[in-house]
Amino acid sequence: GQNIDQPTEMTATEGAIVQINCTYQTSGFNGLFWYQQHAGEAPTFLSYNVLDGLEEKGRFSSFLSRSKGYSYLLLKELQMKDSASYLCAVRDRLYAGNNRKLIWGLGTSLAVNP
């Protein structure tokens, strides 16, 4: 089956570092996305991983371990504007080609406090 797990809520302090974990089970992994969604707004793309390792993009980094079915999003030097929901989504190879879709986690709501 397909399943994605993320913590429901996290709290962190401005200027700190926070790691948001995502574990997944798929029939055939074919890429993982992280999106940020502020309340009342559309999700916006943060990162994409398809190979094992760390992808760094400014204050945000994303890590993937395919053997463990695990990814994390690392946010450094937290700012108040980082308060948002962070969504993990996995592409399943079983659904490649003409029968494709992303499987989405429920999201992690991050609150950054001063």
Next chain:
Amino acid sequence: KAGVTQTPRYLIKTRGQQVTLSCSPISGHRSVSWYQQTPGQGLQFLFEYFSETQRNKGNFPGRFSGRQFSNSRSEMNVSTLELGDSALYLCASSLSGGDQETQYFGPGTRLLVL
């Protein structure tokens, strides 16, 4: 380049009515996907259109339907509305819907069914 636009932004309907939502993708994008987002279920995939053809479909009842026009604009229709259809409906576009392509989301249509 203009982003994904959706109309209307807010909608209130009563049970039994039908509704049509519209999505205009980013210029040049030919793949449009529709999602339903609720607090309890997260993002649920409805369907994907490419070149006026439904290429993929999620697990929603037949009351949910869609179409895509030659200019890549897409509409989704929900007939015989139920209270449980109250949700944020998001559309996302990408160039061709490739596995590694980023999806760009519109602001969504918030539907309330009374």
